[in-house]
Amino acid sequence: MSEISSRKQQLEAFDRLLTIMDELREQCPWDRKQTIDSLRHLTIEETFELSDAILDNDLEEIKKELGDILLHIVFYAKIGSEKGAFDMSTVIDGLCEKLIRRHPHIYSDTQADDEEAVKQNWEKIKLTEKGNTSVLGGVPRSLPALIKAMRIQEKARGVGFDWDDQAQVWEKVEEEMGEFKAEMDQSGEQQKEKASGEFGDLLFSLINYARFVDINPEEALEKTNRKFIHRFQYLEEAARKAGKDLANMSLAEMDIFWNEAKSH
Structure with missing residues (x-):
């Protein structure tokens, strides 16, 4: 440097x-x-x-x-x-x-003793600046869905619309999981559409819970993506060295290399 x-x-x-x-x-x-x-x-x-x-x-x-x-x-x-x-x-x-x-606690006489107070002030001021009639009006339409869900939840929290504690949020996750499973146990196109909606609700509740326990779901998912890519590419390389073609290997054979990848 x-x-x-x-x-x-x-x-x-x-x-x-x-x-x-x-x-x-x-x-x-x-x-x-x-x-x-x-x-x-x-x-x-x-x-x-x-x-x-x-x-x-x-x-x-x-x-x-x-x-x-x-x-x-x-x-x-x-x-x-x-x-x-x-x-x-x-x-x-x-x-x-x-x-x-947007920093009246620095440049004016507004009080903000912690990060949460700063964020709430920011969102309230932002709302008046842009003339939005909705707190969620400032969320970009083209944001990827996972990041958009995070921003929606953060903005709602900024005006006090949020759960009281993480136990309540986890109960919501379990509730949404049950509703998703109930739809998946059905059959037919109408049930498939309902299941898709319930899956979206489940993902939204999981993102909400991640926020409560201070986990960034976007970062967490990307780490998992990279971990999967690393292990799968190890699997591909190991198969090549063994003179095998993935398309012709059984899942049990691939699992041997996959488990090896976990230690590399």
């Missing part, structure tokens, strides 16, 4: 980036062609690449991916300035004002 730079160096580096962005937008055929719409899917991809680096705890890669995302932010601001809508200065100033507004 390089030595952490001073504030002066940071500002100089940011100024250099803005200058390069101006030059690329003027001189590079690809950069000239880009629009806010054309950059959108690339930004999403870069965000997932940053997420991968964070999961790998690879600080060097995190640094690189943060640079890529910063480039996109600067790019959007450049396009915004060309349209006369916003520029980097107004983007940053707007962010600064929002941070000050």
